[in-house]
Amino acid sequence: MNETQINEKADFLIKKSKKAGADSVDVLYVENTNIDIGSRLKKIEKLERSESNDMGLRFMKDKRQVMVSSNDLNKKSLEELVFKASKMVKAVPKDPYCSIATKKDIIKNIPDIKIFENKEPSIKSLKKKVIEAEKAGLNVKGVTNSEGAEIGWNKSKIHLFNSNGLNVSYQSSSHSIYAVLIAGKGTSMEREYEFATSVFEKDLTKASLVGEKAGEFAVRKLNPKKIKTSKIPVIFSPRVANSFLKHLSNSINGNSITRGTSFLKKKLNKKIFSSDINIVDDPLRKKGLQSKPFDGEGLETKKTQIVKNGVLKTWFLDLATASQLKLKSTAHASRGISSPPTPSPTNLYFEPGDSAPKNLIGNIKKGIYLTELMGSSVNLINGDYSRGGSGFWIDKGEITYPINEITIADNLNDMFKKITLANDLEFKQGLNSPTMLIEDMIVAG
Secondary structure (H helix, E strand, C coil): CCHHHHHHHHHHHHHHHHHCCCCEEEEEEEEEEEEEEEEECCEEEEEEEEEEEEEEEEEEECCEEEEEEECCCCHHHHHHHHHHHHHHCCCCCCCCCCCCCCCCCECCCCCCCCCCCCCCCCHHHHHHHHHHHHHHHHCCCCEEEEEEEEEEEEEEEEEEEECCCCEEEEEEEEEEEEEEEEECCCCCCEEEEEEEEECCHHHCCCHHHHHHHHHHHHHHCCCCECCCCEEEEEEECHHHHCHHHHHHHHHCEHHHHHHCCCCCCCCCCCECCCCCCCEEECCCCCCCCCCCCECCCCEECCCEEEEECCEECCCECCHHHHHHCCCCCCCCEECCCCCCCEECCCCEEECCCCECHHHHHHCCCEEEEEEEEEEEEECCCCCEEEEEEEEEEEECCEEEEEEEEEEEEEEHHHHHHCEEEECCCCCCCCEECCCEEEEEEEEEC
């Protein structure tokens, strides 16, 4: 739909809702175009293209709210949407904290953060790249099979309105590619993956390099050994180190804080990491994969220091959780077509440290270089941490043979304070970390 049509339909929903008794209304329009192509053993097995446009209505009355949505956007369907919402809202419990952004708080100017490329790649070029990725992986010596490779492209348009005059939009796009290769034979097979993502096509890692790395990673894991249970240092590779940002963001989410279900609920403005650790959330990062100019409630987003010199400086808040905590929203609201806003991070990352990864590894006499984590036995109420994993044994500062079937355990309160970061930060996804060292972890073989 063009801008005029979107505006007309949103205006119709808002006016009809107010006439039906709503105190406040917001409307979210999302338009998506996706292409996904998959190959296995150098043959195209999947080719999908989808297009969708949906409109969601949040209807509030007497401190009650309901969300309804539809992909049928003709006038009659929109009228039915309002009718359903006006009936449903009487049956839901009161939420004293639900609200929409006020006129003075809504974003005024949309910055250019370079998150949209208005160029659809050809099916031919995508097929060529996905086969190139898998072929490069299969050509690695020791690789015996493939689980396949996949390439994708997405274009989205987000348009947000509310009954206080909000009317803003932005567009975003992304490219992605991944490959999964298998090395070895019989009962001695290992699988590994590699991926790449970018906003602009020219910034996407070369397809053959993605496949080649996946193949090399799989071969490196062949013939793993078991180790004895011990208390040793663990090096987390960047692709698993970023999991700590997920644990942190879930623990400082406004919903977890208001419910009292976080081990960090009393740690605001207190030191939870060593003084060397700084964590930033930057929704305005140019070409950022999770960048956005405004949040799910129409508030202007901004770069935020989450942890400064080890001290926790803020929660992730939307309007409702901020109201409950008697604080101000941090503009971290995220929402879907048929769900209410909830706080979530954007481009969240550890600022890099000073040491090269080889120096962190070089100082370890005996330890683990972890490349994969499995399971999710992490208790965010008390911080207890226990996860399965695999990787490589470090002996006298050198990465040696592969190891598997290990369990690492500790408590996040203690782990956070023992973190040392390397200087190899790369922005590959929404949560990004450099190589990480955590001293003295219990590793069970």
